[in-house]
Amino acid sequence: MIKYISSALLIISAFLIIVSAIGLISISKDTKNAVYARIHIVGIFDIACIIAMIGLGQYLLAGIYFIIAPFAAHAIANAYWKKEDRENNLEEITVEQEVDYNHPFIHPKDKMQAFESEDSEKLKADDRFSVTTLEIYEGE
Structure with a gap:
């Protein structure tokens, strides 16, 4: 059975x-x-x-x-x-976030990239100083 x-x-x-x-x-x-x-x-x-x-x-x-x-x-x-x-x-995906250029701690990515390209000679000369960007998403 x-x-x-x-x-x-x-x-x-x-x-x-x-x-x-x-x-x-x-x-x-x-x-x-x-x-x-x-x-x-x-x-x-x-x-x-x-x-x-x-x-x-x-x-x-x-x-x-x-x-x-x-x-x-x-x-x-x-x-x-x-x-x-x-x-x-x-x-x-399609929503663009407003960028606050006057915020003392959060810097927009395009502003930092422009800063890095302008001062690339100084950054190469001094290895102790580096510029990094931090992307923060509110949903995560």
Whole structure:
């Protein structure tokens, strides 16, 4: 009886893997939020693998995978959202920040580059003095 149940679980997991593979292949690169759709489909792969592990009698491994897989998917989605998702973060990219030229501690990058190019002879002569710029983003 247990062999029939484990065989049925393996057949169900094989069916889920085939269906999710077809779904993963059918998503085009031009689809809006394709990365998130792919991560969602990979979740079906995860469930299929958990069912297969239960069918094979690897209960502890299935439990660990059941706990770890959502954290990994969330980490991938969060990293993509924070750094590379230009479509959803468009307002952050196109907004120009106002530059305060009178601030005593924060200097704009273009002002520092102009200063470095004017005084490049002095900077090369004295190695103890260096000018650096620090970019501060309020969102981070």
